[in-house]
């Protein structure tokens with residue numbers, strides 16, 4: 001999504017005395033779909049911080065909740081405090097992290113690569129950060145290189161939890177219905193009570209609306225297991241409802257046209273999604289499929305799944321690792337359909353043979369791709385990389401979400417124990433300049449970033465659209 005021009009932004013942070021008394025705001029350093037981020041100096045001790053002013057209630061809530069849960073994780077950005085008053089945007093005070101993985105990749109592309117020992121250390125830190133999220137039942141839902149921030153000492157930290165969700169038990173069940181075989185995650189079902197770091201008087205947080213979203217967590221295991229049973233029953237019913245209301249297609253972002261739309265524009269559904277960007281998860285707990293930046297979005301999301309879990313982060317991780325190894329985005333799709341096409345061209349057909357149960361995905365029977373006789377394969381996308389490196393990426397980029405290796409599992413991969421060993425963190429090369437999204441620094445890399453977000457022009461290639469019972473089907477070649 002293209003953010004509003006600076007002139008239409010609130011800039012309200014400068015008028016917030018409770019903030020400006022404690023922090024000197026130095027400059028705006030970035031913005032995203034929902035937030036403006038400023039570099040600031042804490043008046044009491046001169047420490048640099050990032051002030052993230054979030055313009056969306058739900059994003060604020062999600063980011064604060066996730067960061068509280070993950071507050072002791074060394075590879076997750078530190079939330080120092082936050083300000084949130086009624087009728088005002090939330091402002092999060094975060095540790096200031098001057099660089100990010102996108103800049104590491106940019107510098108590698110421009111100037112001769114990254115040593116294998118450094119690649120391994122970046123990967124280890126990413127895996128520890130993602131592992132911490134998943135152990136705590138937090139699914140990030142927007143992992144990409146520019147959300148992996150880096151301190152000047154080389155410590156990499158996951159940031160931007162505005163799209164994150166705390167998962168309930170059912171989200172650890174893979175979409176094909178079998179329990180997820182990731183032992184370490186089982187204990188992580190028990191969500192932790194977030195520590196309270198509220199600042200100031202925030203009575204509205206205790207009102208009924210907020211009690212709803214910050215539900216008290218069960219405190220002991222019996223209580224928790226009882227809640228799981230309730231949830232299972234609830235989601236079982238919900239899934240049946242979804243099957244029956246498939247033709248409404250209102251929860252998916254791909255080819256969501258009804259027959260009525262065909263007359264106007266068979267691809268209106270896709271365009272609509274581009275404009276709407278992130279849809280909300282519904283109140284009953286079904287997740288939206290419209291999350292994350294497209295290039296890093298898992299195939300089940302592209303096919304409209306609303307019943308997914310940590311596995312979508314693992315797919316993103318595979319794309320990030322591939323980019324770290326080749327300095328090029330692996331699947332740079334220009335539309336959701338084009339994105340799926342790019343994935344299938346490399347990995348081969350997505351069928352019941354490659355992922356049992358995929359035909360039940362909401363949009364699976366609406367989009368058909370011609371059979372890919374000779375998939376490109378990951379090796380060809382990662383030229384000059386070792387078999388161990390390709391294998392690491394392959395363990396993440398599995399069509400079947402349940403087959404994707406967990407972050408904690410990958411930490412044990414022999415790749416990290418083989419020579420050359422990961423370099424110590426303080427020997428990593430940290431780019432001194434980060435490419436922001438700021439208007440003042442447009443250019444090649446900014447364009448690169450924009451391409452990854454949901455934008456506009458679709459490249460469909462040749463296609464046939466035919467009317468079917470539930471709407472229409474599109475066949476691409």
Ligand SMILES: Nc1ncnc2c1ncn2[C@@H]1O[C@H](COP(=O)(O)OP(=O)(O)OP(=O)(O)O)[C@@H](O)[C@H]1O
Pocket residue numbers: 029030031032033034035036037050052077094095096097098142146147149159160161162435436437
């Ligand atoms: N702790 C931080 N230290 C330094 N810079 C930061 C920090 N947090 C965010 N930024 C900068 O601000 C930019 C926007 O922040 P962030 O990605 O968190 O916002 P967002 O609105 O949620 O973005 P997106 O549209 O990518 O989801 C980031 O790309 C980064 O450059």
